[in-house]
Amino acid sequence: MDSTLQERARVTRRSLLEAAARLFAEQGYAGTSVNDVSAASGRTSGSVYFHYASKEGLALAVVRDRFATWPSLAARYANPATPPLERLVTLSYEAARALAEDTLTRAGARLWAERDTIDAPLPDPFALWTTAATRLLAQARASGHLAYRVRPAPTACILVRSFFGLCTLTEALEGPQRITHRLTDWWHLTLPCLQRGADPAETVRRARAEVMNGAAPGVTA
Incomplete structure (x- = not known):
């Protein structure tokens, strides 16, 4: 993967992580779906699954981040x-x-x-x-x-x-x-x-x- 694609991937992962964090903080884990994260981030659900594999993966990434x-x-x-x-x-x-x-x-x-x-x-x-x-x-x-x-x-x-x-x-x-x-x-x-x-x-x-x-x-x- 060249540097441009790597940077795009990094930006996408970050936008998904931040969107998920906002929703988890406001609505909790059970009240947040992958579709919610997709809509809040402006990315596709496929992008969520590509970068984090599952909602559980997103939750784990949010906890680890800070x-x-x-x-x-x-x-x-x-x-x-x-x-x-x-x-x-x-x-x-x-x-x-x-x-x-x-x-x-x-x-x-x-x-x-x-x-x-x-x-x-x-x-x-x-x-x-x-x-x-x-x-x-x-x-x-x-x-x-x-x-x-x-x-x-x-x-x-x-x-x-x-x-x-x-x-x-x-x-x-x-x-x-x-x-x-x-x-x-x-x-x-x-x-x-x-x-x-x-x-x-x-x-x-x-x-x-x-x-x-x-x-x-x-x-x-």
């Missing part, structure tokens, strides 16, 4: 200039913004929640988050910034599950625009139990400001 891998967060996670616990808080604000605003992330989250209706094994995004949180908590302990008796691995597991539960319930009860506001409340409650040697409220303020005032659009509180 929700399961979170490629945009790698720089935040690895930035050595930011203390580990502040990195963890900043990552949570980035994830909350994506869950509130980014169609592909929102679709991935909804598809994962509806995974029992999808005839394909979807990747587990929470293992990635738990591993990342464990490492950041371990780094905080090594630098003397983690409270005594806080164990990184079990604490990371609780934080990740609590975070995603908070986002899900806040969206359901108050709408996505309130996720950042509730996340700030959550960190003000949680971070004093984790952090040693720094002001937790200031850590939350800096992390939130970095995301809200950064290049990516923020979520209003």
